[in-house]
Amino acid sequence: MRSKSVVVLSQGEDIQLKDVILDEPKDNEILIKTVASGICHTDLAGRDYGMSPYPVALGHEGAGIVEKVGSSISTVQSGDHVVISFAYCGHCRNCRTGHPGLCYNLNELNFGGHEYDGSHRHHLEDGSHLSSFFGQSSLSEYIVAHENNVVKVDKSC
Numbered sequence: 001m002r003s004k005s006v007v008v009l010s011q012g013e014d015i016q017l018k019d020v021i022l023d024e025p026k027d028n029e030i031l032i033k034t035v036a037s038g039i040c041h042t043d044l045a046g047r048d049y050g051m052s053p054y055p056v057a058l059g060h061e062g063a064g065i066v067e068k069v070g071s072s073i074s075t076v077q078s079g080d081h082v083v084i085s086f087a088y089c090g091h092c093r094n095c096r097t098g099h100p101g102l103c104y105n106l107n108e109l110n111f112g113g114h115e116y117d118g119s120h121r122h123h124l125e126d127g128s129h130l131s132s133f134f135g136q137s138s139l140s141e142y143i144v145a146h147e148n149n150v151v152k153v154d155k156s157c
């Protein structure tokens with residue numbers, strides 16, 4: 001699907017709003033229509049210091065409405081309101097004992113630019129890969145995030 005995303009093509013370049021191609025969600029992923037996304041110094045560091053490989057689609061403080069879920073998702077459904085947090089594997093010892101902020105794979109999943117399986121969700125119009133940021137790249141019209149990144153919130157909030 002097509003989406004607009006905040007992108008930095010290479011270190012030192014200006015932030016650009018680009019048309020990108022976003023893959024459909026996999027079995028364990030969720031498509032979210034972005035309603036809000038914060039921007040902070042971490043996004044600027046992602047722009048300036050190569051926290052993730054360039055080119056990169058920025059954003060890591062997203063919130064939105066679920067539009068579509070992968071076949072193995074049971075925690076949210078279309079229409080649910082969600083916030084999107086950092087990526088974690090859910091399989092390592094720290095994740096299994098309730099400490100996902102200490103995930104052994106945290107750096108790779110949030111700053112490696114690719115998903116846990118090595119794939120990329122975002123692509124420039126020429127088909128080249130865009131790195132993801134914090135497993136979400138929430139400065140976009142749409143987000144595809146792993147179920148571990150997503151927290152359902154009360155619609156009245």
